[in-house]
Amino acid sequence: MSQIFIWKPKRYADHVNKAKFLEALQAQCELIQEGYLYEPGYRYKKIGDTYIGLIYWDQGIVGWQPWVEDNGFGNVWSGVCENLETASVEDIHTILSEKPHKLDELDGSFSVASWNEKTENIYLATGAVQTQSLFYSEGPNGFAAGNRSGILLDLVENDRELDIAQAGLYINWGYLIGDGTLFKQAKRLKSRSLIDFSKPEIKNYESLIETLGTKKTFSNKHDLLENVSQRFLTRVEQQLAFSKAPIVNTTGGRDSRSIAAAAKKSGYNYPLVSFGSENNEDVRIGKQVADLLGVDHSRRNIHHEKSAMNSKEETIKIKSGSHPQKNKILRIQKNEERLKLWAQLHEGLETFKHVQANRYFFHGNAVYPEQNQFFHGLGGELHRGAHYGAAKYAVDYNALTTNLSEKIPEQLLVYNQSIEKLNESLEEITDMARKSNGKVEEWLDIFYWQRRLLHWGQDMMSVRNLSGYTWTPLFDKQITKMSYELEPSYKSSDQFIEDVTHHIAPELKGLPYDREHTYKQQPQKKDSRIKKSAVSLLHKLGASETMPVIKMYRKTKKTLQSSAQSKTSNKDHLEYMVEFWSYFLLDDINNCIWPSLIDEAYIKQLISKDPESQILWNLLTVEIFHQANCTKTLIHT
Structure with missing residues (x-):
């Protein structure tokens, strides 16, 4: 790097x-x-x-x-x-x-x-x-x-x-x-x-339009899949040729399976790797993928070797209670120098939540020697058209702009400045969209490509590359350009990436993905009750406008079932998160700058009512960034 x-x-x-x-x-x-x-x-x-x-x-x-x-x-x-x-x-x-x-x-x-x-x-x-x-x-x-x-x-x-x-x-x-x-x-x-x-x-x-183009070149889906598959294989072959010790991480998901299939066909001769315990769903399905592809499989637990980024950690005890869950030890960076080091290295390119969730990438924890090269599915979300859920709002450019603006909470004390900054950025993308044929599909593609992949995606990889070089073969100009030609209903499903995978490795046909395994494990009576309420809710939300209800039902089903089965443990977790935020955001509030940015009462309400809110993680990232990097300080009064 x-x-x-x-x-x-x-x-x-x-x-x-x-x-x-x-x-x-x-x-x-x-x-x-x-x-x-x-x-x-x-x-x-x-x-x-x-x-x-x-x-x-x-x-x-x-x-x-x-x-x-x-x-x-x-x-x-x-x-x-x-x-x-x-x-x-x-x-x-x-x-x-x-x-x-x-x-x-x-x-x-x-x-x-x-x-x-x-x-x-x-x-x-x-x-x-x-x-x-x-x-x-x-x-x-x-x-x-x-x-x-x-x-x-x-x-x-x-x-x-x-x-x-x-x-x-x-x-x-x-x-x-x-x-x-x-x-x-x-x-x-x-x-x-x-x-x-x-x-x-x-x-x-x-321009982005000149890079990607909008001209259609394929007359049928079979030819398009053939060309996408060949291009995908080319990228994986190139990346394997540069890799001294590549790691293909295989889970129960779609992107990782497509990369595993392409890697095997491109000459990958290392074990496919899955993280977790023997009973972990990713591990179980990952081994099935490896067996069908005829390659070895390796299961590895995520462990944290000592490094400069974690050797100075202090142990902070959260308030004790009668329930064992309340006696958890929270291993976080208490030392101010530790927080400063993280913020100086990353400069807000990733949120603190992702750092905590991916410690083996972001904190220098040596799951593998640093010379490994990892394969990541970034880009797959574009080709699946995951953003088409917003299609019902995007009747025109102004409608989507308004919708995005409305998602910014008015409790921001810098609301007007933020809206102005957002509008400047959206106007640039709107100009690009107008240079295409102006269809909603093209607008959403351009918006998602420019806003999420080119910024959020590359920033995430920039952080990951600090601890192990990361290849992203699905994030490709030609694949994206070809995927423009897909029908929105097909692109907005998971079927496209599944078809590409099966085109490369037909032997994987019939092997369910993680979500499908979960569905089959549920009792029929419970399944019917959940399905009835979920489908009713999705109809009310207008799901049929963007994709078949059954597809959206499958996407939300696992979450609904998991929530129904773990109310007790979830309650303990939420109490734990309240303690976490109280420590980080409230204990020394007079020396924090975040109250200069967003309403204090609103944040306290989030901590109490919705302690898993992404806003809290983002806010903490800004706070740490400011304390570590800024020499000209905002004054909170």
Whole structure:
């Protein structure tokens, strides 16, 4: 893995700026080492008046060099480009300087910088489809861009100040919106963007419509499935070729099974891996998948080896009670330095909830050696059309915009600023949608692709890549483009990804997925009662407008049954969460900034009535971010 940082200063003497740049790179290396036990190194180069730096560490990517120089030209990569093939260092520079739209022909999740020592031209571009998260800032001491914002603000001498409008949106949704970050003076470098450091100047080299296109090319579903399957196999083959020790995690779900089928056909000769106990549903179904594919299966419990990110944890006892559940030991980061380290590394790219739920990825807990490469199903949700549930609201652009605005709670004290920020972002996507044929389906595809996958998805992978490089073969331009041609009713079901899987591995036909196993385990009498109430409710919600009721029933059934069977344990869990929030958000409230962002009474009500609310996790993330990263503090009165 690697991180790029480029700085064009405009103050001080060269030796002062050089020392400042090297100090910033060294500090970032120390953060990564303390958090994840890697031993990162860094390289730098000065081209004209601009400094180029790369921080890198070994993650077992075979034959990949993130820093390459030849004959006066140089390329620096964040992430991995999978199909460079015979392209020379000069070829990449030519693409960036003369025809950057050609970047959409390169596979992988990457950003790339290139320079020409003779002309002193330097360019930095994000990928056309999937990119590593990049940011930029301009201040008193020049212009800087790179994979994390804090270091950029320090280089250009901007304040580390919270963006309250972006914070409001983050509290609501849990991911960054548009070109904003949680830092007021740092912006996101969007996908299909190019920086010319000679000016410096930022421009979009290609629109999303130009990248994906809207022209239909297949006359029947069989041909489309054949082409999607072949493209999927190509991506998995490329990624396996780069992987020293790949891990294909197989659960009872659809995306992981599709990747397992493609990996087996592409030559994967390692065991399929499932996490959990022997009775875990993912483990049981994962082994059945492995048996049918004719490969070994490995069951592994999630365990947490000591690392710098958890060795300093303190044990916090929640108030004791008569019930054993109330005597739980909550292993969380009490130490302020621990929280600061996490927030500095991630900068709000993921919520604290996801960090807690995926500790083996995010906290440096060594489930596997760090050189493993993981396969993840990111992108499958787009091709399944999971977002079509909003179709009934999206009669036009304004209707969906209004619907999204209404989902922002009025209790936000920064409500007006957040709405303004949201509308700016939606207007940009609306313009893209108008350039297509304007159908609701295209609008939703564009919205979901731009808002969720290109921002939330790449940010999530940016965090995961700190502890193990993650491949996402379903997140692909050609697959997405082909999936545009599917009928909405077919795309909005799970059938498409199932058909792709069975096209690749017919031997998996007939093997149920996790939800279907759960249905069959339920007594018929209970099943009928739940089904009757669920179907009635879904009809009232207008389910028939977006998909058959039985499909939506199947999607909600497991949750309904689980809830009915675990009222007692759920009550204990909710009491536990109330204690959790009371400790983190209320105990030292006068030193918190969150009451400056959202109504205090509203948050206390959420803690009492809905302690599992996503808003609480998002709010905690903003609070930790501010305390760890911001030097200019909001005053709560």
